[in-house]
Amino acid sequence: MPLICFASPKGGVGKTTLSANVADMLRRQGRTALALDLDPQNSLRLHFGVPVGDLSGFNAQLLRRPDWRSCLRQAASGTLLLPHGAMELRDALEYGVALERDPGLLATPVREMLADPRVVVVADMPPGPSQALAILMPMANLVVTVLQSEAISAAMLAEIEAGRFLGNGTMAALFAGRLQFVLNGVDMASRLSRTAAEAVARHLGSRLLGAVSRDDAFAEALTGQRLVADAAPGSRAAEDIRQLAQAITALLPANATMPPPAPPRAAMPWTAPEWGTH
Numbered sequence: 669m670p671l672i673c674f675a676s677p678k679g680g681v682g683k684t685t686l687s688a689n690v691a692d693m694l695r696r697q698g699r700t701a702l703a704l705d706l707d708p709q710n711s712l713r714l715h716f717g718v719p720v721g722d723l724s725g726f727n728a729q730l731l732r733r734p735d736w737r738s739c740l741r742q743a744a745s746g747t748l749l750l751p752h753g754a755m756e757l758r759d760a761l762e763y764g765v766a767l768e769r770d771p772g773l774l775a776t777p778v779r780e781m782l783a784d785p786r787v788v789v790v791a792d793m794p795p796g797p798s799q800a801l802a803i804l805m806p807m808a809n810l811v812v813t814v815l816q817s818e819a820i821s822a823a824m825l826a827e828i829e830a831g832r833f834l835g836n837g838t839m840a841a842l843f844a845g846r847l848q849f850v851l852n853g854v855d856m857a858s859r860l861s862r863t864a865a866e867a868v869a870r871h872l873g874s875r876l877l878g879a880v881s882r883d884d885a886f887a888e889a890l891t892g893q894r895l896v897a898d899a900a901p902g903s904r905a906a907e908d909i910r911q912l913a914q915a916i917t918a919l920l921p922a923n924a925t926m927p928p929p930a931p932p933r934a935a936m937p938w939t940a941p942e943w944g945t946h
């Protein structure tokens with residue numbers, strides 16, 4: 669039922685890393701997590717072990733109105749995944765125009781995903797404002813905005829406060845309390861990182877869901893196409909993700925508690941799951 673979007677005013681701040689690892693952690697905490705890639709970079713799949721050469725996906729085919737269930741993958745761990753799929757530049761331009769004309773192209777399948785009360789959808793958004801984010805924002809329980817612990821985040825605080833940075837709907841999400849923040853890449857050994865983190869935390873108060881340390885365990889896990897809780901369960905990274913997933917869960921509706929997921933089908937990492945009847 670709940671929808672959590674990971675967004676950010678600027679690129680390369682850790683949205684994909686955090687959405688993949690939070691989806692995995694929510695699954696470990698007993699939920700049925702669906703990781704949804706809405707970024708044409710098509711990189712969320714890499715965290716779940718989909719081979720680099722496997723370019724198929726849901727969003728890249730959206731103009732042909734695919735049945736999203738037929739694009740679903742299931743990681744060996746049990747997390748469900750809808751990869752974005754590879755897109756030619758011409759298709760990407762056409763896609764933007766089509767979504768503007770007909771938001772239902774994306775809104776309808778996402779609404780269907782959310783109709784299943786067992787499922788928590790975790791969406792990885794492109795950097796900055798996007799048509800996809802404008803469409804999803806009204807449906808989202810939480811828009812988790814990822815900020816890097818660096819000077820630019822501190823410098824942008826006024827913009828962040830004003831809630832203009834993610835485009836249409838951001839202000840409404842901000843005032844509805846659905847816009848929450850995460851500081852990523854906090855390095856307590858760096859004076860700059862520490863000062864920026866303190867400034868952002870002071871400013872955002874309770875809207876700051878948590879902080880994630882700078883930890884090479886994230887990149888190392890990705891190199892092996894794994895999640896940190898698998899690759900480095902005792903790491904700072906895994907602990908920070910655990911706390912972030914808990915903070916997110918605390919903000920979700922109470923009735924979103926899921927029955928335990930079916931055990932993963934171990935030997936076949938990429939079988940399509942049987943999707944519940946609804």
Ligand SMILES: Nc1ncnc2c1ncn2[C@@H]1O[C@H](COP(=O)(O)OP(=O)(O)OP(=O)(O)O)[C@@H](O)[C@H]1O
Nearest residue numbers: 679680681682683684685795853881882883886887
């Ligand atoms: N807390 C962290 N500690 C160390 N490295 C990190 C951390 N978070 C992310 N990274 C690394 O930073 C790089 C960018 O992360 P990621 O791709 O998740 O960012 P993004 O916001 O999704 O980027 P884009 O805007 O291009 O989609 C990756 O190499 C990732 O491994």
Ligand SMILES: [Mg+2]
Nearest residue numbers: 683684707709
């Ligand atoms: Mg990304």
